[in-house]
Amino acid sequence: MSLLHTQGLTKQFGGLVAVDEVSFAVDSGETRAVIGPNGAGKSTLINCITGALDPTAGSVEFDGDDITDRSPHETVQSGISKSFQTASIFPTMTVRENVQIAALASEHGSFRFDFLNRLSGFDGVHETTDRMLESVELLGDADVEAGSLPYGDKRRLEIAIALASEPKLLLMDEPTAGMSPDETAATVDLVEQLQDELDLTILIVEHDMEIIFQIADRILVLNRGGVIADGTPTAVQDSEAVQEAYLGGVEL
Amino acid sequence: MMILQSQIASILLNGLQQGAIYALLGIGLTIILGTMEFLNLAHGALYLVGAYTGLIVFQETALTNGLLYNSGITSIGFEGGFLAAIVLVPIVGFAVGLLMERFVAEPFYDRPETDQLLVTFGLALILEETVKNVIGGNTFQSIAPSTVFGVNVSQPVSLPLVGLFPSWRLIIIGFAFAVIGLTYLAIERTDFGLVVQAGTRDSEMVRLLGIKINRSYSLVFALGAALAAFAGLIGASIQTVSPQIGTTQALVPAFLTIVVGGAGSVRGAIAGGLVLGVILSAMTQTYSQWAQIVLYLFVALMLIFRPEGLFGTAEVGE
Amino acid sequence: MTGDPADDAAGAVPDGGTVAGETAGGSGGSALAGLRERDDFVVIGMAAALVAFPFLLIDVLGGVGDAVGLSVGGYSGLPSLVLIYGIVVIGFNLLLGYTGLLSFGHAAFFGSAAYAAGLFSQVVPSPILMVVVGTLVATLLAWPIGFVSIRRSGVYFAVLTLTFGQALYFWALGPGSWLTDGDDGFSGIEADGLFLGALPLDAEPIPMLDSYTVMYAFTAVVMLVGVWAANRIVNSPYGLILEALGENEERVEFVGLNVFRYKLMAFMISAVFAGVGGAMFVIHEQYIHPTTGLYWIQSGDFVIMTVLGGTGSLVGPVLGALVFEYVANVVSGVSLPVVGSIGSLWRFVLGAVFVFIVWVFPRGIYGAFADLARYATGGGGGSGGEEPAAADGGERE
Incomplete structure (x- = not known):
């Protein structure tokens, strides 16, 4: 147990x-x-x-x-996934991209040679990303630059990233x-x-x-x-x- | 048997001189890096400044190209002699260091690492190009003083095991180690040195304790610069002087020294410098073509098997 | 006061909407992503530019020069040379602008590919295969060098790459000179025509347009392939991951990605581009010397070109290569009004501009043009376009 x-x-x-x-x-x-x-x-x-x-x-x-x-x-x-005390995000990337990367890692593992595959083709990743963004109510801000979010939203983004790893x-x-x-x-x-x-x-x-x-x-x-x-x-x-x-x- | 012994002794002696240079460079770099976490790719340029200043102060040097030459000046230099050089070069280095800290380093303390690297690289490039264009891009012969303290030192001295060894080089080695020793004492025994040491361990903490770290920053930087410039003077006495030596003879070895010795450790810089100096000297006297390469491979191995260096506490580059 | 959180880059140019300040080590955003994702758009756009390029550089500028009495037009080998360096810096920027790793040793890959290609040409005089072989050698070399260097970060990584580059330089000059002809430089390159000599490289197939040689066409095709590949990489998971690495390395590890392997991949990919450039270089110049191919100054030049052009976009660095080579080869020989001839000071001038860009305007020349274009087309403020900023290497807490 x-x-x-x-x-x-x-x-x-x-x-x-x-x-x-x-x-x-x-x-x-x-x-x-x-x-x-x-x-x-x-x-x-x-x-x-x-x-x-x-x-x-x-x-x-x-x-x-x-x-x-x-x-x-x-x-x-x-x-096991960890959410950081101070929001550890990717400031100049969009909110969506922030979560996407965690979802990507969860879906395709710690390393792949897929540098010629289109990112847009990873449906599972996009679906998970949207789901996570919705749970923390950031889906509306998906295309905003993460660094420009108010601090409270950054913390929620932080949690979304941690969750997108599907731990x-x-x-x-x-x-x-x-x-x-x-x-x-x-x-x-x-x-x-x-x-x-x-x-x-x-x-x-x-x-x-x-x-x-x-x-x-x-x-x-x-x-x-x-x-x-x-x-x-x-x-x-x-x-x-x-x-x-x-x-x-x-x-x- | 005797031949081998004398070869070893000669290697050690040359290694000491080269090692002293590396140690001076390493100490300067490690205190700057440790205290201010400022990544300075222009450290080699300070060595360059020292070498050329030494050359100019020491003797009258003929020019063959460059802006000065083109405007009619055929030689520069003061015939000041070696003592004048020993006194003036660190002072010039110190001054340049203060200027650099104030105008280049300080605005970049809060900027990301990559920016610090890029701007100091640009600065080093500009300095090198300035020297090349003003004084000339050619190579100058190394400095070889004939009298020091009024004493004629041009005659070689007969040392046990080694045989004939230029006496002025012994004197230079002596001066170099005197400076290293003084620096070591200054860091271990004075209050200022204490701040530097504390700073290299945890500059955040020192700042929080209210110690006026900014003034110390300038001093630390200037001290590091003076040491680098002095190293350049010593270097100018065993190797030729040209605009690229800042990078090839100083910047790379300086970092290799602290990689081997351990970041943030003055003791490490001295030990690392000597080790590398002896290795280089040994290779130069045996398989000289491989000298630099072996040096680099040695450092690579250190990085793989003992990343914290000889005396370092944390892993270098973490 | 020092010690403040590294949110604001002191001295950054205020630029409506960017938050974390701008640095020269920044990476690309995703505004034009839709268009850029379409491979065909990128390739066709690039192809059009490539077709116009020699005409503009040689003929148009030459005409302008004639009109004002200064020879400011490019010479006939210049467009190819610019593209060759352009290929190198596109790859280099994947490492610097995206992943945030600054290498001062890429001449090792450029030069080794050049030598390997040159040597291979004596066996099989095929330029295309030369490129393949040269690139392979460069890639094989990048694996151990990257493996050791990436273990350390920041300045130690930079100096280590510099060190390994220098090691190779000294080897080529000394112990390796049986292979490389050492200080004499290697000139036994046997390839002067494509498709088994059927198409000589210096042929000018279009009558009256003698700026267009077969060599240029060859280089342009290789460049197109390179741009296509780089674009695919950027639009793949790697694009996302490398950019994230440049922003916050720790977090990338903590979302479950193997940071070390990705950094190594970025390093090797950039070495591939450098290798292609090196092989093309030796085909173009028919000669390679350790100082041109392997010396740290060459590595430094790659850094300057990339930053000059602007690290925030995929093709910005190519502009940097253009400016660099133009100044080095054309402006240096010209007697300008007011300042006279800058001659050998060209590197000094470029160095000064480089420092200026790092300090004040990290978006580089390409960024400047992008801003101008946006301004001219009435685009608003905000950080649209491709550029923004801060990559702060992830090591700050």
Whole structure:
């Protein structure tokens, strides 16, 4: 039942242990959150899963395969996609092209020699692109230059790009960072809607506790690289270790 | 046996001189690259400036073509001697560095990498063409001082193992390493050096800490330029001087030095420079046709098997 | 203050509607995409231009020159030479303008193809096969060079390509001179006619129009094929991917594409174009020397031509090649009013214009014409046309 599973995942930078023997699982269809104070190792953990960093020790298993040593593009092709904290888009290309490239990668794999084939002939790609654009309500802006979008739209484009890879697992790295309450609510709605529509499993790194408790099925709490709590929102809320770690921090 | 030993000693000695040049270039490049992340393809042009300035200060040089020649000036130079050159060349380099930083580098700090590369390449081209057209495109003989500090150094000295070795070259090697040593101390022991070191590790952090990095930028750039110019002077004493040396003798080796030594490391630049200098010297004395090629292949291998260089922390070029 | 997010390029020319500022390393947009996608339109348009070209360059300019007393007309080999370099820079721009990789070593592919073609001609004196062989050699060379160089980015990539180019130069001059004739230059090229000598290259088949030689026709055909191929590439998935690489490399990796292999492909494709150019060059000049074919200055010239023409479009660089070769070959020999003869300063002048374009007007000469055309036809502001901007190599956070 677990789609993603890490075992003793460790990442060390010289003397600093950023991720310390983290073992946890994400079940198919659930929304899993990873929280923790600044510097807890959340981003590093995500980077180890996506392949952006090579773990010092431990393993990552996804959908039955060991993906520990896979490069980022291989991981995406395996079915994990990440949406970036700051919208990582292609500014001078059109909104459509931004999503198209992810859809293309999903359809034809990490590399092909098809430099003489017409892009316009890839029907599946175009259909997926339009579908994604519609889900994030950017279809009307499809031919606009991506860099000229307002910031909120850029974030939605970011999510569309991540989704166009047609992942089984979507990693979201602080999707509401820096957003106003309205934008945050809209994003949460979008995420919930997408989850229903696309039958997605989500692993979300977040600081905003309200969101977490609203949408998360289970929460993993990290502090100083190690796991200090792992369970349902209620269980985590009651955990002393968590309360200690967040002393003076965000309200629970 | 004795012959082989003396050959090795000669290779090492020549390697030291060449290595000193590379080290000077590498240090200058690495502190600029590390502190400001400014990609400077004009670093070789500073070497060119140093070489020609040295030539002009050092002796009266006959001209055979170029704008100056065409307007009647048949020779330029001051007969200043080598000491004057040693003093003036770094100063000129420093000044040119300040100008470059202010007028070329600064406007491009926020521009994308490719633009920095292109504009500095253009600048190097313009400088090279200027030299070629004004002073002349021909090749000048290398500098060989006959007296230094009033002492006659034109007589070769008999060294153990090596045999006869021009004494002025020993002196030049001495000067070069003195400068390298001073620079190393300056970076390791002074406050300014600390800023440079911190800057090469994390310039963002240094900026956030409120340290007046902009003034430091100018100084770092000018220092790097002065070192490159000085390297040009040294280079002019062992090799001929012509407009292309900026790229072939300086730019390429400078980058190769920091690839081998490790980006952001002064120690690495020194070590890398010496290693490459000795390799080049060894090849030049044995299979000279292959000298440059072996050098380049060595660096390629370094890149494949040890991308962070000898002393680097992060991978070069990441 | 430094340290601001790299959204605004300081000093960029404000140009209604572009957001992220413009750089010389920029890549093409997709406004004329509809028309450009139709291969036949591109090929026919190009063919028309190619037919008119020698007439304009040699005869028309020559006439103008006669009228004003300056010899500003092109000489008879110039149109072919421009096209030859044009082929090289079209490919080079796929690497620079689209993918955002700046190579200073493409002379290696140009020169190696030239030598290989020249040597091959002594076995089979067929220009067409010479091009095939030369291009193959260049492509084979591009694989290892690209493989090692692409592992590093930015300036290290640039200097590495420069290094490998120089290595080849020194080899040709020294250890390889048994093959290349070293410093004497290689002149034993045995091909002077197409189709087994039936059609001599210097023949002028059209009476009274002696600007049109068989060589030019040959070059024009090769150019057409090159433009067609480049257009297909740009309209294929590669067009999208390479452009994305130039904008945000990290994201391309994170949508699941193998960035390294695509960069290597871009590198090799550009080497193919350089190889074709090199082989054509040796056919045209009947001579090749390490300094013309392999020296870093030649690599630098490719960069200058491409940027001069404008990196934002497919054929813009060809304009850069035209201007470059025209200045180098014609303007340098002319005594202009006011400034006199610029003679050997031509490279200095081109260098200065190059710096100007990088600094202030990255869209290059082609971009300038496109702007003018838009202005003249009453097109509005906004970033229509093909050009806009910022490729910022993806390494900035």
